[in-house]
Amino acid sequence: MKKGQLSDYFDGVAVKKLSAVETSPAVSNQHEFNGSMVLRALLGDADRRNIPARFIWLEQEQQAISVDASISWYDARRKDPKRTEYRLYYPGNEITRMMREGDVLFLAMRKDGSALVIFTPADGTILNQLLWLFGLERQPELQFQIQEVEGRKDAELDFAARYILDEIGIEPEEPEVDRLDSLIEPFGLEFPSTRIFSDLARSSLPEVSASDDPDAALVKWIEREEQLFRRLERRIVAGRIETGFSSANGADVDGFLSFSLSVQNRRKSRAGAALENHLEKIFSENRIRFARGVVTENKNKPDFLFPGIEEYRNPAYPEARLTILGAKSTLKDRWRQVLSEAERVPKKHLITLEPGISENQTNEMRAKSLQLVVPSGIHTTFSASQRGWLMKVSEFLELVRERQ
Numbered sequence: 001m002k003k004g005q006l007s008d009y010f011d012g013v014a015v016k017k018l019s020a021v022e023t024s025p026a027v028s029n030q031h032e033f034n035g036s037m038v039l040r041a042l043l044g045d046a047d048r049r050n051i052p053a054r055f056i057w058l059e060q061e062q063q064a065i066s067v068d069a070s071i072s073w074y075d076a077r078r079k080d081p082k083r084t085e086y087r088l089y090y091p092g093n094e095i096t097r098m099m100r101e102g103d104v105l106f107l108a109m110r111k112d113g114s115a116l117v118i119f120t121p122a123d124g125t126i127l128n129q130l131l132w133l134f135g136l137e138r139q140p141e142l143q144f145q146i147q148e149v150e151g152r153k154d155a156e157l158d159f160a161a162r163y164i165l166d167e168i169g170i171e172p173e174e175p176e177v178d179r180l181d182s183l184i185e186p187f188g189l190e191f192p193s194t195r196i197f198s199d200l201a202r203s204s205l206p207e208v209s210a211s212d213d214p215d216a217a218l219v220k221w222i223e224r225e226e227q228l229f230r231r232l233e234r235r236i237v238a239g240r241i242e243t244g245f246s247s248a249n250g251a252d253v254d255g256f257l258s259f260s261l262s263v264q265n266r267r268k269s270r271a272g273a274a275l276e277n278h279l280e281k282i283f284s285e286n287r288i289r290f291a292r293g294v295v296t297e298n299k300n301k302p303d304f305l306f307p308g309i310e311e312y313r314n315p316a317y318p319e320a321r322l323t324i325l326g327a328k329s330t331l332k333d334r335w336r337q338v339l340s341e342a343e344r345v346p347k348k349h350l351i352t353l354e355p356g357i358s359e360n361q362t363n364e365m366r367a368k369s370l371q372l373v374v375p376s377g378i379h380t381t382f383s384a385s386q387r388g389w390l391m392k393v394s395e396f397l398e399l400v401r402e403r404q
Contacts, residue, residue: 006156011042013146016141016143019101037084041148053069053070055090055095055119056169057099058126060332067093074087103120104120125331125354131356198277198281200225204224205224225278272328275351290305291306292305302338303327305342323399328354349370349371362389
């Protein structure tokens with residue numbers, strides 16, 4: 001099954017850390033990114049005015065914010081035969097007003113000649129993810145670093161790559177669309193329950209075994225369910241748009257905004273429920289005893305409790321044999337919620353599908369006695385020191401099996 005390559009969407013990328021002169025009106029109003037001579041390898045020698053560009057601000061705790069504008073690449077000394085002075089000009093907009101000295105800029109050139117101009121704070125998860133996606137191995141400096149998207153840097157769009165592309169607003173084409181459409185045909189223009197969708201995703205991949213390779217099974221099941229969901233969502237949204245958004249007073253702006261918000265909220269809630277559904281199947285196929293969504297102290301509700309609520313409530317049952325597992329498809333800052341979910345279990349476990357989580361966050365997790373569990377195929381997005389600490393799904397299963 002061909003998943004596509006990064007080169008299907010990008011020619012190359014440049015990255016740099018922003019200086020005060022590039023970001024602060026108090027220092028300079030030049031609206032230019034410095035170190036631009038290096039960009040000739042990416043943008044060429046000819047002047048390129050008004051390149052269509054999407055400016056994006058990405059920060060861990062909020063949705064991406066974007067503005068469509070343009071950038072211009074030109075030689076300010078074009079008429080001087082002895083000098084060249086290339087500049088990359090950007091217009092002031094909502095996104096550029098958010099950038100600060102020390103933030104990181106990614107200039108990613110698309111196959112259609114347009115650009116993504118992405119800003120993110122330094123030392124965060126988003127930065128790690130983008131560096132990994134584009135095959136950049138060292139931290140950004142004040143001068144541009146160029147990376148062509150080809151050869152060994154031309155990553156296959158696996159689960160982690162598609163996750164990050166979605167964060168920057170790119171929805172890769174799905175392979176096997178005819179197969180996906182045939183699977184969702186019985187649902188018409190209605191979403192089935194998440195459990196039904198999860199069952200369908202697993203049944204469509206009969207060759208995948210949770211007992212043979214639980215790490216791979218979890219990612220493949222999640223990936224297939226996401227593909228099915230996006231195909232059905234596209235149908236349903238298209239049907240709703242065709243009916244229009246109008247009211248007696250004209251355009252129904254509130255109705256449109258409400259519908260858009262419901263689409264985003266559905267994506268988030270179903271992703272979390274799907275992860276829990278597939279984990280439940282993995283535990284069952286590996287003959288692990290568990291309880292899902294039971295209530296502990298103070299009305300807390302851990303996602304999974306091992307071996308069960310009866311054992312947890314029995315003061316004579318050894319605490320060393322109890323385990324809890326939180327499940328969050330993406331972490332953001334919500335991982336701290338798991339810390340209070342079962343007082344009898346001092347060391348908690350949390351599984352996520354989010355790639356490239358920052359070392360600051362994982363160091364804090366370790367300090368709080370929270371062990372992160374990540375499918376083995378996503379481990380490559382973490383640093384070498386983090387990978388030595390991460391736990392695979394198979395290792396977590398073995399731990400719980402030993403305790404039971």
